[in-house]
Structure formats: C-alpha cells, structure tokens
Amino acid sequence: MDEPDGWYAVALGADIEPSTSAGTRLFGHELVVWRDAAGAVHVWEDRCPHRGMRLSFGFVRGDHIACLYHGWRYDAAGQCRFIPAHPDLAVSPMIRTRTFPCRERAGLIWVRWGSTADDAPEAAPVEAAPVSPLRSLYLDAPAARLAAALGGAGSDGLARLDLAGSPVLVAVQPLAAAASAAHIVVPAAPEAPTADLARLAAACIALRRTIEGAAP
C-alpha cells in the first residue's frame, strides 16, 4: 500500500497513561506507543533489537522501556543502556531501536512518517485547541474509504464531522491495507456531561457500521 509522508495520529493521548505502552500499526508496520513517567510520548518500531520481541509487551520504568523477554532496557532515544545478563557491559551504541518523531496535539499522539521522518518538523499540523477525548474506532475498512466518508481532512490533519448533532474532530490512521482507525475528540468541551459523551460514543458505533457497510 502507498505510504504517503506525513503526520498520522496513532492513539488518543488519554489512552496512553504515564508509564504504559501499547502496540499499534501504521501502513502495516508494527509500532509501540509509550509514555514515560514524566509524561513524554514516544513512538518506535515495535521490535526489540535483541530477538524481536514486541516492546509494547515491555515495562516502562522512568524514562526507559524494558523488553519483556530478556529485560534489555532502552532510553528515550531508543539506545539500549542495560543488559541484565551482562550488568557490567558498556552497551554498544549500535544496539538501538528505530524511533520516529512524534508530537501530542489536540488530544492525539501523532507520528511523522515517511522518508523524511528523521527531519522532524517543529510542529505537527494540528491545532492546539482544547479537546476532550471521545474514543478510537477500529474499522475493517481501508483508510481511504474512512477518509472519504468523513469528507476529507483539513490542513491540520483533522476531519470535521457532525456526530448526532455535536461537532467532533476525527483523525484517520491507516492501520493496514483493509483496516483503519478513527481517533475522535470533542472540541472545546472539557466539561461535557458524561451522558452526552455516552450518546456520542453510541453514534460512533453507528458511524463504524455505516462505513464498514459502504461499498468499496
């Protein structure tokens, strides 16, 4: 599948709490999204350089993430700093994971993808207006179909949608050729009543059914 350069939302910020990690995909590539104890987010290839275990199964300690399998520990730059089986070893700088520029804006975690991914632009093209997280929807539908159903995204990477009478912002994540995710936030509604968010969450489910049922 095509992998256009750009910024892509890969999670709701609220879903990645401090000292936790989660696996996701972008264009079929496995990624780990993790947040260190200080709150900074990181997006890496979801693969330990040792024997390939998913780092999303690992443990976050402070500003490091440790692999579940043999405990190799990586710092926030992706450099392996500690190997438990050889605690006195000065770890080679060659042992490092692949990392990607990432940002947290508009309640979403964004990763810069593409051939220029190492040249991180200063800011993801996303407004910084206050938002409330709603939910992430995972669809058995290509990202292009999802984006078309949403009417396309603005220059900030977000589609505007009226959902059950309420405006929402939606970012599309191409998971794989026939799978996508929609990360949905509610603009400027930090005190939205729970019942209202529940109504919107139900509308999200209906939206997913509509898009998955649409003709390819």
Ligand code: FES
């Ligand atoms: S596979 Fe990760 S430490 Fe061995």
